[in-house]
Amino acid sequence: MSLPFTLLIDPVSVDSERISFDDTFHEMDSAAPALRVGELSAQRGDGIFETLSVVNGHPQEVEPHIARLRDSAEICDLPVPNPAQWRAAIAYAVARLPQQGELALKFVLSRGVESGPAPTAWLHATRAADFGAVRATGVRVVTLDRGYPRGVAERAPWLLMGAKTLSYAINMAALREATRRGADDTIFVTTDGYVMEGPTSSVIVRIDGVYVTPAPNGAILHGTTQQSLFEYLRAQGVPVEYRDVTLSELREADASWLVSSVRLAVSVTTLDGAPMRTDFAVSNEFNSYLLGRTDN
Structure with a gap:
């Protein structure tokens, strides 16, 4: 899979034992439009995010990043992210990304469209800048x-x-x-x-x-x-x-x-x-x- 890579996520906040993740991820062209004009992440910055590093195919500090995303959601009165779904989304993306080099994997949870029925979530991967x-x-x-x-x-x-x-x-x-x-x-x-x-x-x-x-x-x-x-x-x-x-x-x-x-x-x-x-x-x-x- 070439970079950048974008994955839309259908957020779920229920017990992971009762969830099927088969239809919760949607790959999309990173150059294609993805967010509606009323999306509050763009209009107000009303959302939370994490960025983790992927080094030679290994995602780093997955659990601390997911834990911090959950903490941020609670502080911001957002639906609490389901850890199992986000682990699965990260694993899904990493399996499709280049297995050599340093990548940056950003995942976002937004309040969604104002008065909308659900939050918006996505994951976006790019090659990391050379910080050598x-x-x-x-x-x-x-x-x-x-x-x-x-x-x-x-x-x-x-x-x-x-x-x-x-x-x-x-x-x-x-x-x-x-x-x-x-x-x-x-x-x-x-x-x-x-x-x-x-x-x-x-x-x-x-x-x-x-x-x-x-x-x-x-x-x-x-x-x-x-x-x-x-x-x-x-x-x-x-x-x-x-x-x-x-x-x-x-x-x-x-x-x-x-x-x-x-x-x-x-x-x-x-x-x-x-x-x-x-x-x-x-x-x-x-x-x-x-x-x-x-x-x-």
Whole structure:
């Protein structure tokens, strides 16, 4: 099957033991029209998504991605996705995709057409960009104020900050601002000086030999790649920790990384124009591990 590849999904939210998946997937031409004008994902960004990596025919972190999709659905008052159906859709797609190289597999659940009878769901696969160079050389990062103090997600859950929604205008604006400032990427910080995450990545810092990531509270997504790397580190007896991280701790860290499903792990080489300590040996170790996984 050539890329891009698109699969429409008929969402079902009942017990997987009573479902036949035979007629729930529909392959379609990725260049053909698929969404109606009234589709709320396009009109309002009213939906949720996940993007996983497929490396040499192996989909990565399937279960964490599906679990996070379900969490996002609950936060956004969407029908809770049926895990068995989404596992089957991912397996169906992967079996029809090229079995060599790195691919990006995005799956989406939208509220559908306004006043419509059902949500809309689809899966779309493309070849991943070549991130070999940035994995080897790292990224220049600027910090940007997210406009909220720490704890806002608990006080204002209607902001949906813990959900991975399709409303990415702010995230993309932050990346454009990084470019305007001569950088490659961004780390969001709270108004009171705590590290959050990147627009499309999680943050890992090493402080006195301990690998730390900001606690995945209601304002921070629990990164699937970050979780995988922490499992890897724990297996090697390396200490890891979830806790609040101040901006000053980030600046003084032994090393720091932005990690995400498709780009994987990249070192932060400068922060707001100041050089950062780096450990490219660990970056290479992280990426070798992430690229070599053959389980889900």
